[in-house]
Amino acid sequence: MLDLTKYSCLGAVLRDALDRYSSEVCLIEAERDREKLRLTYSDFKEIALPLARALEDADFDANDRAAIIMTNQSKWLISAYAIFYCGGVLVPLDYKLSAAEHLQLLAHSKAKVLVVEYHLWRAIMQSPQFQAIATKIVLVTEAPLGAELAGAFRWEDFKRKGSPDFVMRQKDDVACIVYSSGTGGRPKGCVLTHENYLEQCRSLTAWYPFWPGVRYLSILPTNHAIDFMVGFIGPFVCGACVVHLRTLRPEFVRDAFVRYRITYVALVPMILKNLEKGLRAKFDELPKWKRALLDTMISTNRLLTRGRPNVSLSRMLLRNVHRGFGGELLALITGGAFIEPSTTQFFYDLGIPVVNGYGLTEAGTALTLNDLKPFRADTVGKPLPGVELRILNPDAEGIGEVAAHSKTVMSHYLDDPELTLQTIVEGWLLTGDLGRFERHGHLQLFGRKKNMIVTEGGKNIYPEDIETVFDGLPVKEYAIFAVNYIWPPKELGTREALVLILRLEQNQTFDKPLLEDISTRNRRLPDFKRVGGYLIWERDFPRTASMKIKRQLLAEEIGKFFERVAIVNL
Amino acid sequence: MPTTEKTLDEILDLAAMHFKVPREKLSPDDDFFKALGIDSLQTLDLLTKLENHFHVELPDYELQGVSDFRTLAGKIQARL
Numbered sequence: 001m002l003d004l005t006k007y008s009c010l011g012a013v014l015r016d017a018l019d020r021y022s023s024e025v026c027l028i029e030a031e032r033d034r035e036k037l038r039l040t041y042s043d044f045k046e047i048a049l050p051l052a053r054a055l056e057d058a059d060f061d062a063n064d065r066a067a068i069i070m071t072n073q074s075k076w077l078i079s080a081y082a083i084f085y086c087g088g089v090l091v092p093l094d095y096k097l098s099a100a101e102h103l104q105l106l107a108h109s110k111a112k113v114l115v116v117e118y119h120l121w122r123a124i125m126q127s128p129q130f131q132a133i134a135t136k137i138v139l140v141t142e143a144p145l146g147a148e149l150a151g152a153f154r155w156e157d158f159k160r161k162g163s164p165d166f167v168m169r170q171k172d173d174v175a176c177i178v179y180s181s182g183t184g185g186r187p188k189g190c191v192l193t194h195e196n197y198l199e200q201c202r203s204l205t206a207w208y209p210f211w212p213g214v215r216y217l218s219i220l221p222t223n224h225a226i227d228f229m230v231g232f233i234g235p236f237v238c239g240a241c242v243v244h245l246r247t248l249r250p251e252f253v254r255d256a257f258v259r260y261r262i263t264y265v266a267l268v269p270m271i272l273k274n275l276e277k278g279l280r281a282k283f284d285e286l287p288k289w290k291r292a293l294l295d296t297m298i299s300t301n302r303l304l305t306r307g308r309p310n311v312s313l314s315r316m317l318l319r320n321v322h323r324g325f326g327g328e329l330l331a332l333i334t335g336g337a338f339i340e341p342s343t344t345q346f347f348y349d350l351g352i353p354v355v356n357g358y359g360l361t362e363a364g365t366a367l368t369l370n371d372l373k374p375f376r377a378d379t380v381g382k383p384l385p386g387v388e389l390r391i392l393n394p395d396a397e398g399i400g401e402v403a404a405h406s407k408t409v410m411s412h413y414l415d416d417p418e419l420t421l422q423t424i425v426e427g428w429l430l431t432g433d434l435g436r437f438e439r440h441g442h443l444q445l446f447g448r449k450k451n452m453i454v455t456e457g458g459k460n461i462y463p464e465d466i467e468t469v470f471d472g473l474p475v476k477e478y479a480i481f482a483v484n485y486i487w488p489p490k491e492l493g494t495r496e497a498l499v500l501i502l503r504l505e506q507n508q509t510f511d512k513p514l515l516e517d518i519s520t521r522n523r524r525l526p527d528f529k530r531v532g533g534y535l536i537w538e539r540d541f542p543r544t545a546s547m548k549i550k551r552q553l554l555a556e557e558i559g560k561f562f563e564r565v566a567i568v569n570l
Numbered sequence: 571m572p573t574t575e576k577t578l579d580e581i582l583d584l585a586a587m588h589f590k591v592p593r594e595k596l597s598p599d600d601d602f603f604k605a606l607g608i609d610s611l612q613t614l615d616l617l618t619k620l621e622n623h624f625h626v627e628l629p630d631y632e633l634q635g636v637s638d639f640r641t642l643a644g645k646i647q648a649r650l
Contacts, residue, residue, distance in 0.1 A: 031629070032627075071631045096634070098635070119631060119632050119634060120634060123635050246629060246630065247629065247630045248611075248614060249614045249617075249618060249630070250614070274611060476609075506590065506607050506608070507590055538607070539604060539607075540603065540604075540609055
């Protein structure tokens with residue numbers, strides 16, 4: 001891989017990567033089972049430079065901002081490179097937001113350029129707030145010929161001959177403005193520098209290297225910090241290949257693992273859980289003797305890989321399982337939300353390590369990661385090289401707010417000095433997450449600081465921590481809240497209690513066995529941590545792009561729909 | 571070629587049958603996530619069923635932001 005210490009900006013390191021690995025394949029794009037595009041690093045350069053030249057000719061200068069609203073595809077990465085080449089600042093926006101939200105963030109970021117897919121642009125054009133758009137240059141990909149584009153250009157036609165001038169940036173110049181998926185109305189634009197990304201890339205690849213021949217399946221949205229790093233910058237500086245699949249239909253995703261012999265993939269916990277469900281169902285269908293044999297192989301594998309993974313051994317013992325994943329899968333990467341230890345353990349026992357980590361947009365991609373020496377299902381790993389973590393004001397059990405000091409921590413929030421001052425204090429990023437270090441230096445997370453409850457007895461309770469006791473509860477989804485969080489008390493001294501919010505599966509009824517299951521699990525908790533009652537909620541929980549429950553929004557919805565008295569006591 | 575209304579009716583019939591929801595509870599302007607009580611992964615499953623029924627292909631990215639039966643019907647109709 002390229003020596004990142006020698007570079008001051010992403011544009012320069014990507015430019016060298018395109019030359020160094022010119023004959024390697026960098027991108028494969030597939031529409032279902034049909035491969036649409038395969039580009040070498042040299043092809044990538046040939047498409048990107050005329051775009052960079054056209055941007056320069058349109059007065060897109062150093063430090064100007066350019067937003068991208070696209071699903072995962074080659075033109076996302078090509079456009080991003082052209083923007084960096086011109087010295088621009090990239091604003092990757094979440095394509096899953098509504099048109100009104102897109103317009104709000106375009107205005108907030110003051111983006112001069114927007115690169116957007118046709119179907120998303122159509123939605124933006126139809127938005128009542130569209131007239132106020134101030135973005136000057138809009139490039140629309142895949143627009144049908146003759147389609148009405150309201151003054152926008154077709155991306156495919158926006159190119160100019162002649163070499164563009166490469167604009168060098170310094171380490172502390174802004175590379176990206178990334179909006180974190182906060183649930184409040186106030187946009188939180190994390191301003192990340194070139195150094196932030198170069199450092200993050202260096203520390204991640206120190207533990208999990210890429211090399212030419214590695215194929216990374218890009219499923220998480222590229223606008224998300226994880227995919228931007230492990231599905232673009234990381235593979236590119238190492239000469240690896242990124243596979244974009246233009247569908248998330250499980251049947252095609254499964255095929256893609258095999259067809260492209262995928263090495264790494266990053267997934268949100270919900271998709272991981274879904275994969276687990278599918279595999280368990282398949283295992284259950286096996287004839288008895290085959291199932292017994294499989295169980296023996298899984299136990300043997302677990303025993304032999306207790307200390308560290310041994311991929312070749314696991315592939316031998318559990319050949320069919322590994323074949324189903326293409327036979328070359330090294331690890332599944334996850335993060336961004338709390339994940340059930342039973343799920344990561346399930347995959348590890350099959351010889352497919354799940355690399356769990358912890359990070360937030362404000363700190364680049366990841367602060368901690370599991371180094372698999374040995375695998376731990378119950379932690380989010382150890383701090384990455386160059387990351388210092390502290391636990392602030394730890395309680396008797398060592399639990400306190402996690403604070404981070406690292407070259408990967410953002411510079412500030414865009415146009416919000418007040419919030420910046422509250423969040424970065426004397427060089428330490430206050431994450432708002434509660435955690436503690438266990439004796440081997442692994443970080444364990446317990447929940448968000450703002451969700452914590454202090455009981456009458458002075459004990460701290462973390463709803464997310466208690467949720468783990470309900471892992472595997474046979475319902476569609478569930479969450480635990482402090483009752484006072486949903487219905488703020490109207491008088492002092494209102495007793496603190498916890499409520500379990502249940503979302504049942506389609507056609508599932510709340511029956512006696514389910515009640516007994518909940519009660520049994522509840523009894524496993526110390527009495528001050530027990531859940532006082534439950535509520536059945538009939539809508540899907542609102543979730544962020546990384547599938548975390550939007551707790552505040554869900555609490556507000558529940559609070560509007562139900563009164564406190566609706567809670568059924570357990 | 572069937573009319574948009576007929577296409578819409580067929581979509582509602584199929585959705586009701588597949589997710590075991592009474593047909594009369596579904597109407598064209600309903601948000602299908604809410605009306606059927608499904609998440610994004612189950613929606614992909616519904617789309618596959620619809621594609622097989624109408625013999626069309628609906629790319630995921632074209633359906634980004636589509637959440638009601640009527641708009642979905644329009645997308646299918648445009649491909650018939």
